[in-house]
Amino acid sequence: MNSSRLAHLRDSVAHVLADATRVTTGDSERELHSADVSFHRPRLPDLVVYPTSTGEVSAVLEIATAERVPVTAFGAGSSLEGNAIPIAGGISLDLTRMDRIVSLSPDDLTAVVQPGVTRTALSRAAGDHGLFFPVDPGADATLGGMAATNAAGTTTVRYGKMRANVLALEAVLADGTVVRTGSRAPKTSAGYDLTGLLVGSEGTLAVITELTLRLHGIPEHIAAARIAFPSLEAACRTAAASVAAGTTLMRLELVDAHTIRAVNAYEESDYPEAPSLFVEAGGAEAAVESDLELVLSIAREEGALDAVHERDADARARLWKARHDVAYATSAASPGRRHRSTDVCVPVSQLAEAVAVTRAEIERSGLVAGVIAHAGDGNVHVGLMIDPEDARELEAAERLADALVADALARGGTSTGEHGVGLGKISALEREHGDLLPLLRGIKELFDPHGILNPGKVLR
Numbered sequence: 001m002n003s004s005r006l007a008h009l010r011d012s013v014a015h016v017l018a019d020a021t022r023v024t025t026g027d028s029e030r031e032l033h034s035a036d037v038s039f040h041r042p043r044l045p046d047l048v049v050y051p052t053s054t055g056e057v058s059a060v061l062e063i064a065t066a067e068r069v070p071v072t073a074f075g076a077g078s079s080l081e082g083n084a085i086p087i088a089g090g091i092s093l094d095l096t097r098m099d100r101i102v103s104l105s106p107d108d109l110t111a112v113v114q115p116g117v118t119r120t121a122l123s124r125a126a127g128d129h130g131l132f133f134p135v136d137p138g139a140d141a142t143l144g145g146m147a148a149t150n151a152a153g154t155t156t157v158r159y160g161k162m163r164a165n166v167l168a169l170e171a172v173l174a175d176g177t178v179v180r181t182g183s184r185a186p187k188t189s190a191g192y193d194l195t196g197l198l199v200g201s202e203g204t205l206a207v208i209t210e211l212t213l214r215l216h217g218i219p220e221h222i223a224a225a226r227i228a229f230p231s232l233e234a235a236c237r238t239a240a241a242s243v244a245a246g247t248t249l250m251r252l253e254l255v256d257a258h259t260i261r262a263v264n265a266y267e268e269s270d271y272p273e274a275p276s277l278f279v280e281a282g283g284a285e286a287a288v289e290s291d292l293e294l295v296l297s298i299a300r301e302e303g304a305l306d307a308v309h310e311r312d313a314d315a316r317a318r319l320w321k322a323r324h325d326v327a328y329a330t331s332a333a334s335p336g337r338r339h340r341s342t343d344v345c346v347p348v349s350q351l352a353e354a355v356a357v358t359r360a361e362i363e364r365s366g367l368v369a370g371v372i373a374h375a376g377d378g379n380v381h382v383g384l385m386i387d388p389e390d391a392r393e394l395e396a397a398e399r400l401a402d403a404l405v406a407d408a409l410a411r412g413g414t415s416t417g418e419h420g421v422g423l424g425k426i427s428a429l430e431r432e433h434g435d436l437l438p439l440l441r442g443i444k445e446l447f448d449p450h451g452i453l454n455p456g457k458v459l460r
């Protein structure tokens with residue numbers, strides 16, 4: 001953008017903000033908004049805007065549409081597919097200063113929040129009422145960003161993804177119009193599900209300015225276990241059988257031996273360096289203990305090598321530390337490299353074979369990487385860290401990701417279980433849903449006729 005156009009845009013935006021210092025063209029702010037945590041090439045926005053109200057978001061979008069300036073919403077910047085990178089420049093619209101919990105309604109098990117509230121901030125506030133917000137992607141992401149990517153994580157096996165936990169939205173369309181979808185009622189059949197459509201739309205259809213979310217009761221009794229197995233397949237078969245047996249587990253996570261080794265190096269710990277399941281059950285004590293015993297007995301039949309189980313909150317936290325440290329341990333083992341995570345998801349009955357193919361494809365690629373899975377949902381990640389400047393590595397990683405997507409689709413699965421399409425999965429989406437592209441493009445055109453909202457993401 002040339003300097004006179006930029007100065008004009010900055011002045012126009014400053015004029016509609018209550019505080020003109022909340023628009024900046026400063027280098028450090030632009031740099032902070034040029035990347036997410038992935039390997040995708042950063043791109044500086046021309047300016048960064050920090051709205052503090054829906055009215056300001058609306059006014060900024062009205063200007064952006066009039067001036068045909070791209071706008072990319074930005075939360076915590078923790079996405080993994082280049083989702084928040086402003087690849088066409090323009091405005092990075094940072095929603096983190098809209099961070100108010102508007103209301104908590106324990107009687108309705110709901111909360112109304114602004115988009116910049118983080119998941120841990122909401123769970124802390126809900127905890128005062130014996131409630132919590134379950135969706136846990138590991139990173140302390142914003143609820144706006146989590147809704148925009150339809151995030152999931154370790155508790156999806158019991159509580160579902162963001163879409164299952166968003167009842168209503170307030171959102172601003174590209175031209176500045178404010179809309180409200182859904183309602184505070186637990187369910188609705190009122191017309192097309194626009195709440196469900198905006199959840200997962202990655203900021204390409206509208207900017208989310210308020211969310212009505214479901215809360216859940218903190219279970220009265222929780223038990224957790226870490227179980228080591230002789231093989232990845234044995235661990236996966238245990239996970240699939242536990243789901244099929246109808247257990248109501250809250251978490252069912254798989255970490256391979258390669259990754260446990262990285263965790264041991266990072267934590268200076270001595271967890272058994274074997275494929276491991278991390279399991280958590282919550283609810284009434286008798287049901288929890290019987291679910292856990294069922295999982296342990298399936299694990300024993302699969303030749304489990306070692307099992308540790310805990311009830312006390314601190315002991316459970318220590319047990320889970322190995323799983324929670326996976327991302328930090330993986331990063332620490334690869335200084336200077338960036339995340340190039342894969343994200344296929346398959347029917348849980350296919351998990352063991354999909355994971356075996358994943359390990360074989362990693363070996364074939366010559367790359368060094370571990371396998372982590374939200375096993376209860378059949379969602380498999382290769383925890384790959386790459387040097388984005390190394391063309392050979394980039395190509396090998398691309399080939400690996402392609403092979404895993406092909407395998408997942410052949411098993412009736414999907415190319416992305418939770419990270420979204422962003423920049424990295426556009427080809428995979430075309431492969432997965434080629435016949436739907438005209439419909440997807442039509443929706444984009446209807447919501448954003450001038451293509452200003454997060455251009456170049458999801459659809460080419």
Ligand SMILES: Cc1cc2nc3c(=O)[nH]c(=O)nc-3n(C[C@H](O)[C@H](O)[C@H](O)COP(=O)(O)OP(=O)(O)OC[C@H]3O[C@@H](n4cnc5c(N)ncnc54)[C@H](O)[C@@H]3O)c2cc1C
Pocket residue numbers: 036037072073074075076077078079080083084095115136137138139141142143144145146147148149150151152153154202203204206207208209327418419454
């Ligand atoms: C260590 C680590 C582990 C992770 N594990 C998981 C996991 O298990 N499961 C999982 O699902 N994800 C995981 N992620 C990815 C990431 O945390 C999620 O994608 C998260 O939902 C992104 O939220 P954010 O606030 O960081 O959004 P950002 O990265 O800032 O933005 C993500 C997308 O949402 C859009 N957006 C942001 N705010 C809004 C808004 N208010 N309105 C409209 N669009 C908006 C952006 O334009 C962008 O397209 C992990 C990330 C890390 C770093």
